[in-house]
Amino acid sequence: MKARKTATRRLRAPSLPAAALHRAEQLCTKAGERLTPARINAYAELLTQKNPISAYELLALMEQREGRKLAPLTVYRQLDFLVRVGLVHKLTSAQAYVACEHPDHPHDTLYLVCSSCGKADELESERVAELLSKAARSRGFKPGKAIVEVPGLCQTCRQPPDGADGIGVAGAR
Amino acid sequence: MKARKTATRRLRAPSLPAAALHRAEQLCTKAGERLTPARINAYAELLTQKNPISAYELLALMEQREGRKLAPLTVYRQLDFLVRVGLVHKLTSAQAYVACEHPDHPHDTLYLVCSSCGKADELESERVAELLSKAARSRGFKPGKAIVEVPGLCQTCRQPPDGADGIGVAGAR
DNA sequence: AACAATAACGTTATAACGTAACACTATACA
């Protein structure tokens, strides 16, 4: 067997793309929040992920990246921050976190979540937001940002390529 | 101090109203599921609750009711069943369970959830369901039942009566 | 620059939520 190129050794911090960093800084300034190095690291790590990941998965990634043990609380605080400023959404039905695809303006959490591969597709829908907000207000309810998660099967998982068996992928959440 | 009328002694099983029982039986027959005594008890206990409760709160209620210790798994299995047949909804953002107000037909989970008192108001919206379903299908995504949870403040908590301080109620989830 | 006020971070411990594995029991149906 050939030597693995990427063993479990410590890695450098993932560099947050300049554009993303700039947007994040603007968001935080506007919200009166501080964008610290630790928070940038957590956000950068999340941005490297294709699919939503759990807080503990993020913890493991960051530990590997930084080459030291971290407490769960550290990661939870950073996630709380990222969700608060709108850079990240929490998918409560999967207990997983994913970087927002258009964090420029605050909006509801609205995702299609594949039960097979774990992929989460973010949608935008002014109409859904409006319907929910109107329904809430008509009942005297003051609404916050809605959570909308549609479980199901993504296109890829519905049309398995030759040789696939339709059984869920290991690690799918 | 006078003796309390309802101490922590064992209580009888809450009687499930006949109409509710009948509806539940029909639902289960239609779904090919069995409505066992243990499941009826769990459902009846949930029906006595005004607000959503956690699995462990339900566990404690049932233990008190039955006068013996139960394993968490027991309650989780009964909750899984009740959710599966549509008698109960899970509010994932609050990790809590609540009896459905119109279990006669299957539908999305759609609630206004008060962050202060924990109350959950179930809504119906064919339009939201349709919008989400269409958005999903247009992306090749095969949707299951959507989860829609709108956090916020209910009318009561927005208009605190004299003497109230607007601070959250102990036990609010 | 020195100070106070506040926000963020680190550490330890623990609470809350949920599931795996396996043996046993009840029900349904041939």
Added chain:
DNA sequence: TGTATAGTGTTACGTTATAACGTTATTGTT
């Protein structure tokens, strides 16, 4: 009346999240 299947009980364990408290860094003010 067997036999297959679904449900239940029990023990143990895994995952997710927070409490409490002290330290460090940043900000805004003299």
